Amino acid sequence: MMRAWLTQHAFVFFHTLKRLIATPVTSLLSITVMGIALSLPTGIYVLMENLQSLSGQAASTPQMSLFLQQDAQQNDFNRVKQRLQEESRIVSFQFISKEVALKQLQQDSGLADVMAGLTRNPLPDAFIVHLEHNSSDALEQLRAEMQSWPEVAHVQFDSEWIERLNALLQLGRAVILMLATLLSVAIIAIMFNTIRLQILTKRDEIEISKLIGATDSFIHRPFLYFGTIQGLAGGIAAWLIVALFISALNEELGVLAGLYEVDIHLQHLSLQDSLSLQLFSAWLGWLGARISVANHLWQIEPR
Numbered sequence: 610m611m612r613a614w615l616t617q618h619a620f621v622f623f624h625t626l627k628r629l630i631a632t633p634v635t636s637l638l639s640i641t642v643m644g645i646a647l648s649l650p651t652g653i654y655v656l657m658e659n660l661q662s663l664s665g666q667a668a669s670t671p672q673m674s675l676f677l678q679q680d681a682q683q684n685d686f687n688r689v690k691q692r693l694q695e696e697s698r699i700v701s702f703q704f705i706s707k708e709v710a711l712k713q714l715q716q717d718s719g720l721a722d723v724m725a726g727l728t729r730n731p732l733p734d735a736f737i738v739h740l741e742h743n744s745s746d747a748l749e750q751l752r753a754e755m756q757s758w759p760e761v762a763h764v765q766f767d768s769e770w771i772e773r774l775n776a777l778l779q780l781g782r783a784v785i786l787m788l789a790t791l792l793s794v795a796i797i798a799i800m801f802n803t804i805r806l807q808i809l810t811k812r813d814e815i816e817i818s819k820l821i822g823a824t825d826s827f828i829h830r831p832f833l834y835f836g837t838i839q840g841l842a843g844g845i846a847a848w849l850i851v852a853l854f855i856s857a858l859n860e861e862l863g864v865l866a867g868l869y870e871v872d873i874h875l876q877h878l879s880l881q882d883s884l885s886l887q888l889f890s891a892w893l894g895w896l897g898a899r900i901s902v903a904n905h906l907w908q909i910e911p912r
Contacts, residue, residue: 625834629842639803639839643796644846647890650789651878652851657781659875671748674765675736675755685760689736692758698751702738710735733762793893796843800836800897801904807832808901829902833895840894844887852877 629636677685686704693702710732738755740748748766756764855877862873878886 625831625838628831628835629838636839636842639799640842640846642799643840643843643890643894644850646792646796647843647847647886648850648854650785650792651847651886652854653781653785653788654882655851655855655875655878657778657785661778662876671740671766673738673740673748673752673755675738675761676733676763676765677735677760678762679733681734681760686734689758689760693736693738696751698741698747700739700741702736705735705737707732707734796840796890796893797897797900800839800894801901803839804832804836804898804901805904807835832902833898836894836896836898836901837891838894840897841887841891843894844890847890848878848883848886 675689677689690702690704693699707730711730740751752764752766755761855875859874862875
């Protein structure tokens, strides 16, 4: 019994593939349209994941920069250092004198000749503080406490841009969800119409099948396979489109990274995300076919 069931499904599957290959232009156009529709939210998702990874790496150890008063003395340095040592939320800290900061700025900016003419060092002494991971409110509270120290002129929370980026990522995820929903409805509508045309062209064949006693599931099966295979092919096309764009962007980023001497490249979809894309696209094709079959086949009865 199981062998007969598998044989029937295998026959329908390969027969459906032959039908797709028999009309290559029509099939290719439908698959391309579905691939383009799916590649748009998928591409945005890939970019968001790469930005999320970037922000996660940058925020691996939250940092604050404490800039001391311009007239700070050795006693001031010692008091600030002692407070930092007593603070349990601080992992480590590093003191950077104004002389070292000026020298580093001269090297990085290429304006050594201009800065050599300065009558005094305009940069303050500073502490670079590495913090434990904590909530934004806790980090903001710590920043306010440090800002109240009389020896400190300004506290810069160096991870503020990461919080803004994460907020933008949240907005981006909402945009992806809305876009994916709209395009999924469009794909279902495309498949609905494609299967409707398939049913109309095979009306006589369906009537004969019903006359000889074919069950509804037997008649439905080829159309459901057709929608599922086309949906799966659309998912593969979307994956290839995104891979092509990621590869092209990585070439341009390679040139940019070479100028700044950094390693920047975009990661493609993970294996899990790739499988999810294929399953989702196949499900969309099946769903469009299922709705179309349920809406049209019941109207065809033997005359």
